[in-house]
Amino acid sequence: MSFINTVKSILAFNQIQLADNSINEKNTLAKQKRVLEAKSKPLTRVRQDMAKWNTAYQFFYAEEPKNYLIQNTFTEAEIDALLTSQIQNRMLKAVSVPSTLVNAKGEIDIEQTAKLRNSTAYLHMLKEIWRSITNGCTVLEIAVAGDTLQSRLVPRANIVQQKGYFYEDYTEDTFTDYRKMKEYGKYILEFDTGEIGLLNKAIPHVLFKRFAQSCWSELCELYGIPPRVLTTNTQDTAMLNRAEKMMSEMAAAAWFIIDGEEKFEWAQSQDTNGDVYRNLINLCNNELSLLITGAVIGQDTQNGSRSKDESGKEQLNELVQSDLVYLEQCMNSTVIPALIQLGFLKGDVRFQFQKVEDLTKLWSITKDALPFYNVNPEWVKDKFGVDIVGERQQPTAAGKLFNDSINFFD
Numbered sequence: 097m098s099f100i101n102t103v104k105s106i107l108a109f110n111q112i113q114l115a116d117n118s119i120n121e122k123n124t125l126a127k128q129k130r131v132l133e134a135k136s137k138p139l140t141r142v143r144q145d146m147a148k149w150n151t152a153y154q155f156f157y158a159e160e161p162k163n164y165l166i167q168n169t170f171t172e173a174e175i176d177a178l179l180t181s182q183i184q185n186r187m188l189k190a191v192s193v194p195s196t197l198v199n200a201k202g203e204i205d206i207e208q209t210a211k212l213r214n215s216t217a218y219l220h221m222l223k224e225i226w227r228s229i230t231n232g233c234t235v236l237e238i239a240v241a242g243d244t245l246q247s248r249l250v251p252r253a254n255i256v257q258q259k260g261y262f263y264e265d266y267t268e269d270t271f272t273d274y275r276k277m278k279e280y281g282k283y284i285l286e287f288d289t290g291e292i293g294l295l296n297k298a299i300p301h302v303l304f305k306r307f308a309q310s311c312w313s314e315l316c317e318l319y320g321i322p323p324r325v326l327t328t329n330t331q332d333t334a335m336l337n338r339a340e341k342m343m344s345e346m347a348a349a350a351w352f353i354i355d356g357e358e359k360f361e362w363a364q365s366q367d368t369n370g371d372v373y374r375n376l377i378n379l380c381n382n383e384l385s386l387l388i389t390g391a392v393i394g395q396d397t398q399n400g401s402r403s404k405d406e407s408g409k410e411q412l413n414e415l416v417q418s419d420l421v422y423l424e425q426c427m428n429s430t431v432i433p434a435l436i437q438l439g440f441l442k443g444d445v446r447f448q449f450q451k452v453e454d455l456t457k458l459w460s461i462t463k464d465a466l467p468f469y470n471v472n473p474e475w476v477k478d479k480f481g482v483d484i485v486g487e488r489q490q491p492t493a494a495g496k497l498f499n500d501s502i503n504f505f506d
Contacts, residue, residue, distance in 0.1 A: 130237060130248070131237060131274075131277065131279050131283060131284060132235070132237055132250045132254075132262050132272070132274060132284065133264070134250065134251045134254040134262075134263075134264060134265075134266075135264055135265045137265070137266070137267070144169065144172055144173075144303060144306075145303065146300070146303060148165075148169070149169055149299050149300070149303070151165065152165035152166040152168075152169050153292075153296070156258075156292055161256050161258050161259065162256065162263075162266065163232075163252070163253065163255065163256050163257070163258075163266075164253035164254070164263075164266040164267070166292065166293075166296065167231065167251075167252045167253040168253060169299060170231055170293065170295045170296075170299075173295060173298060173299055173302045174295070176302050176305065176306075176384070178381050178385070179298055179302060179384050179388070182384060182385055182388035182389050183230060183388055185388075185389060185412075186388055186389055186412065186415060186416065186419070187223060187226050187227070187419075189412070189413075189416045190226055190416050190419040190420055190423065191219060191223055191226060191423075193420060193449045193450065194449070194450045195209075195213065195447060195448065195449050195450065196209045196447075196448060196450060197209045197212060197432075197441070197445045197446065197447055197448075198445065198446050198448060199443060199444060199445055199446075200444045205443070205445055208442070208443075208445060211243065211440075211441075212245075212435075212440075212441070215244070215245040216245070216246065217238065217245040217246050217247040218245075220247050220249075221236060221238075221247050221431060222423060224236060224247075224249050224287075225287050225423055225426050225427075226419060226422075226423060228287045228288065228289050229289060229293075229294055229419070230293055230294045230295045231252055231293045231295060232252075232257065232288070232291055232292050232293030232296075233252065233255060233257040233286070233287065233288045233289065233293075234249070234252070234286070234287040234288075235249070235250040235252075235255050235257075235262075235274070235284065235285070235286050235287075236248065236249060236250065236284075236285045236286075236287075237250055237283060237284055237285075238283060238285060238434065238435075238438075239283070240435075240438040240439065240440045243440075245435070245440055250262070250284075253266050254266050256271070257288045259273075260273055260274060260275035260276075261273060261274070262274045274286075281430075281433075281434065282434050282437050282438065283434075283438075285430050285431060285434055286430070287426050287430065294387065294388070297387055298384055298387055298388075301380040301383045301384050301387075302380070302384070304376060304380050305376070305377055305380035305381070308373040308376040308377045308380070309373070309377065311373055312370050312373035312374070312377075315370055315373070316370075321348070321349040321350075322349065323349055323350040323351060323352070324343060324349055324350070324351040324352075325351070325352060325353075325354065325360060326339050326342070326343055326351065326352075326353045326354075327353075327354055327355070327356050327358075328353060328355070328356060329355065329356055330353065330354070330355040331355070336353070339353050340353065389408070389411075389412045389415065390408070390411040390412055390414070390415050391407070391408030391409075391411045391412060392408060393405050393408040393409060393412065420449050423449070424447060424448060424449060427447040428447050431447070432445065432446070432447050458479070459480060462476070462480075
């Protein structure tokens with residue numbers, strides 16, 4: 097009896113130790129000191145205009161560049177709903193493609209593929225690497241503790257990729273040359289396109305769109321609730337007080353009071369229902385769509401068509417294929433070697449995306465080939481999910497003649 101109790105005690109102690117090790121591992125990863133730790137700064141929202149954008153553009157290409165102005169402008173521009181949806185549409189199409197790790201023989205390493213794809217940092221890294229296309233650069237700081245992989249984005253406003261500088265406080269002049277640090281290439285990963293970023297070309301269209309929306313909203317206010325005018329003797333205090341009380345208690349439109357000797361006239365302008373603003377907004381929306389996805393897909397309901405949307409989707413797929421090539425290059429040249437150094441991955445492995453097939457087109461080709469060739473039922477089941485249990489029995493000649501006669505009399 098004592099032996100059984102001793103075994104139970106040992107098992108319980110081992111379970112406690114495993115739990116403690118797991119907790120300590122997570123705490124160690126959470127408390128690991130970040131190499132590039134930026135100071136948190138409040139982002140003051142101010143009205144953006146072309147002058148501020150030009151200033152940010154000049155700072156980027158200055159002899160001693162600073163990128164926080166242009167990156168904060170990018171952040172402000174992404175408040176636009178259409179721009180955000182177009183970016184998400186293209187990015188998610190790319191990062192959602194299944195990927196694998198293959199060894200030197202070209203064989204899929206199932207165990208390490210599952211380990212990488214099941215980590216919380218995998219999708220985060222792919223998304224942020226893709227964002228280097230829109231924002232110009234991405235600097236990630238990764239950490240590994242056992243089988244746990246984490247990644248953190250270093251704020252782009254604190255990075256000057258033209259020089260390789262990291263500013264703890266981007267408003268000051270003290271910086272760190274992160275490319276000369278020993279952690280660079282192992283814990284600190286950089287992805288630089290060498291350009292200012294695709295979002296820079298979207299800024300003018302976002303600003304003009306906001307201007308048109310603001311003007312249109314004022315037009316709606318003017319036409320929806322016109323201001324009221326009351327003429328009275330403003331020299332008489334009693335009459336003036338009574339007029340003010342009456343105007344303030346009547347509805348919620350703007351109002352003003354003038355003297356009976358004064359004259360007020362409305363400025364005459366061309367009557368409009370907002371078409372000029374609508375046209376400007378539609379122009380900006382189309383330009384944003386063309387910039388990010390290469391086509392206007394599903395937005396122009398007045399002039400849109402199915403063939404137009406299909407051609408637009410083909411153009412988007414071309415951009416996504418280009419993004420996949422870029423992501424593969426970044427993963428194989430930067431991420432995978434770092435993970436091997438950290439011990440998260442082992443052996444000579446290479447990252448690659450699985451080839452995406454057009455199942456609709458492939459099914460059409462398969463149906464056309466069925467009358468002439470024998471198609472492997474296992475391949476059909478794996479590819480299309482059609483469970484083929486066997487060949488269908490063909491009717492005999494007599495049975496066919498009988499069926500034809502029945503159909504004739506019917």
